[in-house]
Amino acid sequence: MIEVSLARPADRVHDVCRRYAPDRENLIPALQEVQETEGFLSPEAVDAVAGYFRLSPNNVYGVATFYAQFRYRPPGRHCLKICQGTACHVQGSGVLLDAAQRTLGIRSGETTVDGDFGLEELACLGSCALAPAVVLDGVVHARQTPKKLNTLLEKARS
Ligand code: FES
Numbered sequence: 001m002i003e004v005s006l007a008r009p010a011d012r013v014h015d016v017c018r019r020y021a022p023d024r025e026n027l028i029p030a031l032q033e034v035q036e037t038e039g040f041l042s043p044e045a046v047d048a049v050a051g052y053f054r055l056s057p058n059n060v061y062g063v064a065t066f067y068a069q070f071r072y073r074p075p076g077r078h079c080l081k082i083c084q085g086t087a088c089h090v091q092g093s094g095v096l097l098d099a100a101q102r103t104l105g106i107r108s109g110e111t112t113v114d115g116d117f118g119l120e121e122l123a124c125l126g127s128c129a130l131a132p133a134v135v136l137d138g139v140v141h142a143r144q145t146p147k148k149l150n151t152l153l154e155k156a157r158s
Pocket residue numbers: 083084085086087088089123124125126127128129131132133
């Protein structure tokens with residue numbers, strides 16, 4: 001859960017960064033914690049992190065964009081994660097991902113324009129017997145098909 005503080009985003013980011021020595025090896029953990037706190041890496045957050053680590057914002061983006069875990073837009077009100085681990089892949093999770101991308105009109109890692117849904121891919125959830133599995137707002141849904149997934153999305157939207 002993301003807690004919202006009344007402090008300015010740059011101040012909150014600075015508070016997070018101060019828990020780390022300003023060494024480059026701490027950049028990824030700091031970015032992870034900033035994303036956990038803020039929900040995503042806004043330009044303002046990246047600027048604040050860059051200032052703390054004495055890097056340029058481009059340096060920070062250069063590192064962050066190497067990792068799929070970072071988001072640069074606010075997360076959706078609903079978060080859909082589709083497992084792409086081996087067991088789920090064999091059971092058709094690629095088809096699920098294609099269907100979700102078509103239905104929502106976004107690609108993995110993006111948020112719908114209306115802010116309703118964010119879409120992410122996951123590595124194995126550790127629930128391979130449920131393959132192909134998806135997680136919608138923290139709840140695991142087993143043995144999904146594109147039709148079942150559309151029903152889940154419609155219910156979440158209503
Ligand atoms: S591969 Fe999807 S839960 Fe293990």
